[in-house]
């Protein structure tokens with residue numbers, strides 16, 4: 401479904417992503433592990449089209465997308481739920497969600513159905529329909545960001561560190577929701593995390609990024625027992 | 637009392653024009669994060685285009701107004717496309733310089749095509765009527781009604797349509813908007829179209845009352861900036877209220893003290909308000 405072939409990305413002349421190749425099939429649930437500054441966000445922004453790779457290619461469902469503008473990639477069903485959430489702070493919860501449905505604007509019934517689905521996943525959002533997103537707590541903002549990303553029914557969802565800075569209970573809740581999105585809604589999910597424990601417990605396999613290079617990949621059972629992964633990300 | 641009411645009425649009329657022009661400026665500043673110094677010049681050009689349709693082609697007032705709106709809307713799109721969009725990822729100073737280039741171009745254009753002398757558009761509604769002891773010109777009343785209609789229309793568009801909401805979204809988080817599938821370039825173009833078209837319509841309403849001159853854009857543009865700062869950067873209600881406050885202050889100052897110092901009151905009000913509330917009337921804490 402998603403394929404990266406020898407992707408290189410630079411920011412301001414600085415090489416960040418170097419020679420990353422990976423492939424994710426339809427319906428898969430895959431982790432991207434890496435510590436601070438490993439390049440997870442840069443890789444995701446490259447896939448989403450915010451950054452353009454200077455070498456290599458990104459294809460989605462067989463179509464090259466690395467030269468497309470961001471909104472065209474979203475229209476194809478590949479949606480990034482970004483680190484830092486990038487919500488619209490002065491707009492209400494409801495409007496943030498409706499903007500998430502921008503690619504299917506005009507399809508009232510479908511939008512209402514998706515809205516109900518998001519409210520079912522995160523009942524707290526329904527209670528706060530008219531509250532401004534900027535006044536939310538970190539956990540609530542993360543829920544809203546995930547909800548917003550789901551509003552256009554993406555075929556594939558990139559989730560960039562949804563657990564960062566959140567209390568363990570909220571992390572658990574979000575992990576459950578993400579699993580649910582993958583299993584029940586049949587959405588392919590690519591999840592970036594520093595929290596390897598959480599990520600390896602819910603995903604099927606993963607890639608490990610270090611200084612912009614992909615240094616390891618394999619299924620979760622394998623990664624969990626890998627000495628390097630244990631040392632670097634699990635702290636055991 | 638009559639003098640007071642008369643000046644308040646005039647102030648509201650000027651304020652209506654100011655509010656519209658400042659509103660357009662705020663919208664564009666929100667999207668681009670750079671001040672469009674040429675905004676007042678789009679207003680000026682709107683006045684001349686109206687003159688062209690009424691005075692040169694002999695069309696009626698209302699068809700001319702609609703045509704002016706369309707012409708300036710397209711010009712706004714063009715300006716976004718060729719002046720600002722190529723500079724999106726460049727340092728802000730480049731866009732500043734581009735804006736100054738655009739305003740010099742527009743003013744010179746008006747000067748070359750229509751000359752430096754003031755031009756007048758025949759007043760389509762020269763009738764007056766008396767109310768509460770003051771004389772109200774019908775065209776002046778139309779300036780006010782037209783502005784209120786525009787403001788109301790814009791409000792509905794911004795708050796109750798998805799396209800209007802995307803303008804707010806792009807202003808609040810550009811990358812967030814892209815990631816939701818919003819074509820931010822198109823939103824910028826639409827915003828420019830709205831902002832130039834509304835400024836032009838404000839000029840169409842006011843030009844039968846006041847002489848057109850190529851320099852009128854610079855003065856109004858400057859005042860629009862004062863209003864935007866006064867009302868709080870990026871605040872739409874701030875721009876509207878700020879416009880009316882400035883109009884009334886100017887008119888009262890002009891009526892009671894001296895009309896020659898009219899513009900001094902505008903800047904005086906700015907200084908006083910910013911001393912009391914540095915972020916403007918509706919400004920956020922960290923603007």
Ligand SMILES: Nc1ncnc2c1ncn2[C@@H]1O[C@H](COP(=O)(O)OP(=O)(O)OP(=O)(O)O)[C@@H](O)[C@H]1O
Nearest residue numbers: 411412416434435436437438439440441442443594
């Ligand atoms: N806009 C930028 N300008 C310069 N350097 C950048 C920029 N964005 C990222 N970098 C650099 O790129 C490298 C990778 O950053 P990135 O944000 O992709 O890492 P990450 O794995 O997402 O880290 P974290 O877990 O902290 O979010 C870092 O060294 C960072 O300093």
Ligand SMILES: [Mg+2]
Nearest residue numbers: 440441483561
């Ligand atoms: Mg990151």
